[in-house]
């Protein structure tokens with residue numbers, strides 16, 4: 568088998584997505600998700616100029632060799648653009664291998680470790696009351712786990728909370744970055760009240776999660792983790808920016824609140840110290856941004872040695888292709904924790920037909936050979952790319968902060 572053709576498809580059904588399609592001389596094709604929110608065209612250029620020309624004529628079944636060819640062979644290692652491009656190639660090649668074998672992807676990985684994959688949904692509201700109503704809506708829909716984010720009095724806009732009630736939250740909401748204002752003291756005083764209210768209304772059984780979105784310093788994160796211990800969070804996510812993995816040592820010394828991190832990681836090396844020192848409980852790197860199935864499998868295996876479980880990133884800015892492949896991975900991976908789920912818009916699902924199903928707070932993997940997600944190129948052509956950027960955050964004195 569040989570790779571005959573490969574090309575990128577950029578489409579915006581609801582939001583921008585980049586898909587790589589690899590076609591073989593035997594007619595089998597595979598697709599991979601290459602979407603890097605707010606930086607989509609950088610990955611397209613990387614794929615078209617540097618990756619696709621080097622793939623033509625290669626044997627698509629040699630996934631391992633192609634992975635190293637693209638990683639070591641670039642000389643310049645890691646980084647979100649490179650790793651998302653490699654991730655898309657890798658996902659498409661696993662899709663091809665599984666189709667050629669006539670098996671759903673999870674079978675090739677090692678078979679089912681579980682019957683279904685628990686997900687967490689997002690409940691957000693402009694204040695605690697509105698957020699509780701959203702939690703109730705999720706519980707009624709069958710969710711066992713819910714991430715809660717509420718507006719904070721005195722902070723005009725907050726991460727995760729839509730501008731208008733009932734509106735979908737999409738962070739890349741402007742052509743150039745919108746400017747938000749942040750106040751750590753107000754947030755820290757308010758956040759524990761939200762978790763107290765959730766426990767009060769929904770009891771002990773619901774899994775409650777929260778995303779700090781990288782905004783605290785280590786000692787502030789330690790305070791938050793410690794103060795919310797009575798509310799037994801499933802996890803506290805991205806409590807500090809994690810380039811300095813050592814920061815988590817300090818947080819860990821102060822709190823038993825479980826910690827999750829890694830959605831912006833693109834390599835095992837971003838998480839190595841976090842895992843080996845058991846400073847975290849859940850690793851959130853996912854297939855598109857961290858070099859595909861081949862690399863994330865190594866990361867998950869390392870994590871498993873240290874009791875760290877997976878909790879893959881699953882926002883709407885990863886396409887159904889990444890989500891579908893992730894559900895196969897989640898079905899197989901022994902040290903699975905949870906899968907994030909932000910439902911895509913109906914137009915997105917129309918462009919990306921798939922066989923995974925959501926039922927009773929869980930995903931059920933499909934049985935179609937491959938990863939079970941396709942792209943309808945005709946439908947995709949109806950939704951042209953529009954530049955969209957993630958916001959920036961400033962402190963009240965104008966200092967640029969972490970968004």
Ligand SMILES: O=C(O)[C@H](O)[C@@H](O)[C@H](O)[C@H](O)CO
Pocket residue numbers: 604738778780830880881882884907957
């Ligand atoms: O926990 C999450 O799902 C995330 O924080 C996302 O929603 C990011 O903000 C988004 O992926 C940025 O592109």
